[in-house]
Amino acid sequence: MALLEVRDLRAWYGHTHVLHGCDFTLEEGSVTAILGANGAGKTTLLRAVSGMIRRSGEIRFDGQRVDRFSCEDIVRLGVAHVPEGRGTFDRLSVEENLRVAATARRSNGDVKGDFERVYGYFPRLQQRKSQQAGTLSGGEQQMLAIGRALMLSPRLMLLDEPSFGLAPQITRDIFHILAEIARNASASMLLVEQNAAVALELADRAYLIETGRIVMSGTSDEFRADETVRRTYLGY
Amino acid sequence: MELFVQQVITGLATGGIYASIALAVVMIYQAIDHFNFSQGEMAMFSTFVAWQLIVWGVPFWIAFFLTVAVSFVAGLFLFRVILKPIHDGPALSQIVVFIGLLCIFNSLAGTLWDFTVKPFPSPFPEGNIGSSLVSGHDLGMIGVTLAMLLAVYVFFRFSTMGLLVRAAAQNPASARLCGVRILWVTALGWGLAAAIGAVAGMLVAHKVFLEPNMMYSIIVYGFAAAVVGGLDSPGGAVVGGFLVGVIDNLCGVFVPAGDELKLTFALVLIVAVLMFRPTGLFGKRVVKRV
Ligand SMILES: Nc1ncnc2c1ncn2[C@@H]1O[C@H](COP(=O)(O)OP(=O)(O)O)[C@@H](O)[C@H]1O
Ligand SMILES: [Mg+2]
Numbered sequence: 452m453a454l455l456e457v458r459d460l461r462a463w464y465g466h467t468h469v470l471h472g473c474d475f476t477l478e479e480g481s482v483t484a485i486l487g488a489n490g491a492g493k494t495t496l497l498r499a500v501s502g503m504i505r506r507s508g509e510i511r512f513d514g515q516r517v518d519r520f521s522c523e524d525i526v527r528l529g530v531a532h533v534p535e536g537r538g539t540f541d542r543l544s545v546e547e548n549l550r551v552a553a554t555a556r557r558s559n560g561d562v563k564g565d566f567e568r569v570y571g572y573f574p575r576l577q578q579r580k581s582q583q584a585g586t587l588s589g590g591e592q593q594m595l596a597i598g599r600a601l602m603l604s605p606r607l608m609l610l611d612e613p614s615f616g617l618a619p620q621i622t623r624d625i626f627h628i629l630a631e632i633a634r635n636a637s638a639s640m641l642l643v644e645q646n647a648a649v650a651l652e653l654a655d656r657a658y659l660i661e662t663g664r665i666v667m668s669g670t671s672d673e674f675r676a677d678e679t680v681r682r683t684y685l686g687y
Numbered sequence: 688m689e690l691f692v693q694q695v696i697t698g699l700a701t702g703g704i705y706a707s708i709a710l711a712v713v714m715i716y717q718a719i720d721h722f723n724f725s726q727g728e729m730a731m732f733s734t735f736v737a738w739q740l741i742v743w744g745v746p747f748w749i750a751f752f753l754t755v756a757v758s759f760v761a762g763l764f765l766f767r768v769i770l771k772p773i774h775d776g777p778a779l780s781q782i783v784v785f786i787g788l789l790c791i792f793n794s795l796a797g798t799l800w801d802f803t804v805k806p807f808p809s810p811f812p813e814g815n816i817g818s819s820l821v822s823g824h825d826l827g828m829i830g831v832t833l834a835m836l837l838a839v840y841v842f843f844r845f846s847t848m849g850l851l852v853r854a855a856a857q858n859p860a861s862a863r864l865c866g867v868r869i870l871w872v873t874a875l876g877w878g879l880a881a882a883i884g885a886v887a888g889m890l891v892a893h894k895v896f897l898e899p900n901m902m903y904s905i906i907v908y909g910f911a912a913a914v915v916g917g918l919d920s921p922g923g924a925v926v927g928g929f930l931v932g933v934i935d936n937l938c939g940v941f942v943p944a945g946d947e948l949k950l951t952f953a954l955v956l957i958v959a960v961l962m963f964r965p966t967g968l969f970g971k972r973v974v975k976r977v
Contacts, residue, residue, distance in 0.1 A: 503860065526866040538861035540854050542919065551854045554847055555866020603866065 484654035531605035541585030552602035700825035702932020707887035708909030709924035718876020725788035727906030730888035762881025807892035917970025
């Protein structure tokens with residue numbers, strides 16, 4: 452059974468209809484990428500799944516209908532959304548940012564172990580743990596946002612353009628760590644990216660979204676082999 | 688010199704009033720990220736509840752703690768019932784609601800208890816201490832304010848709930864993505880602010896006498912103290928309160944015609960501090976990289 456199963460997902464901002472019926476699935480343990488140009492509706496799709504905005508359609512997480520759940524309740528089921536723009540708490544310290552997420556985890560288990568795990572993936576966060584999050588560099592804030600999601604001990608991570616605004620070297624570092632997290636099988640991932648090359652390297656499968664509709668799906672290899680995708684999104 | 692010292696001490700005593708109000712202002716600011724203009728009237732209303740209980744023969748301290756508890760619950764429900772529907776609306780709509788609440792509390796208190804001035808008892812020893820101008824009530828008030836400050840500090844700094852209140856105020860969307868039930872957390876902030884305001888009101892009422900308009904000028908000084916000290920710093924707010932009290936008092940005594948200009952001095956102080964330190968004396972500068 453798929454971990455996430457979405458049927459006819461529609462979403463709005465006020466009266467503006469942005470998603471026009473999207474269907475997709477995500478297998479447990481997989482990384483699935485959603486590709487698309489700026490303004491295609493990628494961020495909106497993640498927001499609709501995690502309940503941040505008004506939506507309709509059918510969303511099943513681990514078999515359970517969650518499309519009427521509030522954002523907080525979906526998070527508490529183990530869906531960790533790393534939002535566009537990272538959304539760190541600027542006036543809290545790095546450690547306090549992580550502690551906020553630790554309060555809502557599914558199991559109250561090993562919080563200390565999770566701190567160690569996050570600091571293991573991102574040693575720079577540990578060096579800066581008492582520093583105000585607003586003073587971190589863009590790359591460090593992205594690490595903090597991912598670390599905060601890990602503190603929820605999630606089953607599914609929704610990642611919104613983790614490469615946004617970062618230097619190529621830092622993007623590579625972050626994607627290495629995401630690959631490591633995925634390999635350790637701690638969480639499945641739904642990854643939204645404009646940077647298709649980097650996303651397809653991490654993902655097993657991908658969907659292409661254009662103006663609020665899913666127009667293509669396939670394995671990462673199939674995407675790389677596709678003429679149009681190559682020219683429009685990979686640039687060679 | 689002796690006069691100067693004496694006036695500083697008197698100023699500290701008045702400053703205790705402003706400090707306790709400023710603490711409530713900071714509490715609500717931490718919970719909702721802006722001012723609640725009806726805060727003074729909420730405190731006044733709580734004080735009337737205490738007064739009514741005392742008139743009915745309830746002993747002072749029982750009335751005191753009962754009022755604090757009732758105010759906490761009332762603050763919680765005020766948010767859940769009236770403010771929840773507009774809590775993510777534009778800031779201006781919220782301000783309009785706050786001003787509406789201000790008028791409602793004021794006229795409701797006037798209707799229930801009329802506008803005559805009422806004495807409010809003090810739990811502390813009457814009269815001045817030694818030959819000073821400081822009364823037992825002044826000292827008690829300063830003590831209670833410092834105790835509340837300690838409690839607020841411990842709450843924000845060390846408790847998980849305090850951390851969640853700060854997170855929810857700073858970035859509600861992110862807090863929800865961390866699984867924080869922000870509506871309850873914000874409601875809790877309202878409850879605590881109402882409780883602190885109630886304590887402040889009951890201490891103030893003994894000095895200025897109880898009537899529906901008793902908070903009018905005090906709340907301005909309270910806001911001034913909070914802004915001067917730093918809106919995200921409970922300690923700063925209390926220091927700001929004492930500072931405003933002392934400066935205000937010194938101006939009244941040592942500057943010609945200072946008595947009429949007192950409120951002006953407080954406002955000049957706000958502007959001056961903000962020109963040089965926009966986040967207040969003790970507020971954290973939010974350093975943002977661009
Ligand atoms: N908060 C918003 N209010 C109104 N319209 C929005 C909002 N956010 C995005 N949109 C619109 O929705 C569409 C999809 O946006 P988005 O999901 O952010 O695209 P992407 O993440 O793929 O760049 C765009 O046309 C955008 O203008
Ligand atoms: Mg986007």
